[in-house]
Amino acid sequence: MGRLAGKIAIVTGAASGIGAASARLFADEGAQVLAVDRPESGIATAHAGKTAIAPFAADITDDDAPRKIVEAALAKFGALDILFNNAGVSGRAFVEEMTDAEWDRVNGVNVRGMFRLCREAIPALKRRAKEKGRARIVNTASVMAFDTDYGLAAYCASKAGVGGLTRTLALELGKFNITANYVCPGAIYTGMTQTNFDKPEIREVWEKKAALRRLGQPIDIARGALLLASDEADFITGHELVVDGGLTLRT
Numbered sequence: 001m002g003r004l005a006g007k008i009a010i011v012t013g014a015a016s017g018i019g020a021a022s023a024r025l026f027a028d029e030g031a032q033v034l035a036v037d038r039p040e041s042g043i044a045t046a047h048a049g050k051t052a053i054a055p056f057a058a059d060i061t062d063d064d065a066p067r068k069i070v071e072a073a074l075a076k077f078g079a080l081d082i083l084f085n086n087a088g089v090s091g092r093a094f095v096e097e098m099t100d101a102e103w104d105r106v107n108g109v110n111v112r113g114m115f116r117l118c119r120e121a122i123p124a125l126k127r128r129a130k131e132k133g134r135a136r137i138v139n140t141a142s143v144m145a146f147d148t149d150y151g152l153a154a155y156c157a158s159k160a161g162v163g164g165l166t167r168t169l170a171l172e173l174g175k176f177n178i179t180a181n182y183v184c185p186g187a188i189y190t191g192m193t194q195t196n197f198d199k200p201e202i203r204e205v206w207e208k209k210a211a212l213r214r215l216g217q218p219i220d221i222a223r224g225a226l227l228l229a230s231d232e233a234d235f236i237t238g239h240e241l242v243v244d245g246g247l248t249l250r251t
């Protein structure tokens with residue numbers, strides 16, 4: 001039996017990197033997955049051949065996207081057990097030079113879009129938790145929720161925001177048997193980081209920083225998300241799960 005047998009999940013950012021690996025792992029563990037990503041991301045074909053994964057093209061920042069996404073999951077699969085909010089964007093600019101547009105772009109996807117999808121999904125998660133005894137929210141933050149680097153003010157603020165949002169969700173939803181937790185990936189080789197990590201001199205620096213002496217792969221984070229999404233995590237809520245190979249162990 002798979003660890004998510006009989007579950008229905010929404011995974012955002014599912015065309016690439018961590019989201020794509022998570023959609024596949026969740027499906028391999030028995031879940032039916034609505035795999036959400038931007039229309040231009042290739043989501044339509046990213047999981048071709050996987051019958052348990054239904055692609056859904058949406059930009060999560062669109063006004064009506066949360067409603068459409070939750071409606072699609074309910075229409076296709078009839079319920080919702082797991083919301084994995086993973087879509088995210090990065091960008092670098094010093095605060096002194098950062099435009100309002102850049103701040104809003106990063107925070108709009110990483111935290112506002114996440115908040116709006118959580119809000120929309122809560123009634124369906126409550127119904128499922130009442131019926132089955134549990135439901136799950138898992139959010140992707142970053143080690144940048146508690147760490148920083150030059151030019152990452154918008155990104156760090158957004159990821160710290162994910163932490164605050166998720167802990168509050170955990171507090172508010174606990175009495176309904178809905179858990180809310182977040183994963184904090186370290187340096188992971190994905191679409192977001194590929195250009196940098198394909199440069200050997202940059203890759204080596206980040207490999208050396210991690211206690212485990214390697215970059216993370218999307219599957220490393222997907223496994224963390226799977227734990228938080230599974231029944232095994234019944235008493236884990238409001239938790240920050242750092243999955244970084246020991247990147248942030250020392251200064």
Ligand SMILES: NC(=O)c1ccc[n+]([C@@H]2O[C@H](COP(=O)([O-])OP(=O)(O)OC[C@H]3O[C@@H](n4cnc5c(N)ncnc54)[C@H](O)[C@@H]3O)[C@@H](O)[C@H]2O)c1
Pocket residue numbers: 012013014015016017018019036037038041058059060061086087088089090109113140141142143184185186187188189190191192193
């Ligand atoms: N790669 C890393 O080192 C790293 C480290 C810490 C945290 N993260 C976080 O992990 C998450 C996944 O990123 P990844 O590294 O797999 O990158 P990625 O670029 O490979 O995947 C991100 C996906 O999110 C999608 N997306 C972006 N904006 C969207 C929107 N408005 N609506 C719908 N989909 C949207 C993209 O199209 C893309 O497919 C992000 O939240 C990111 O901040 C990544």
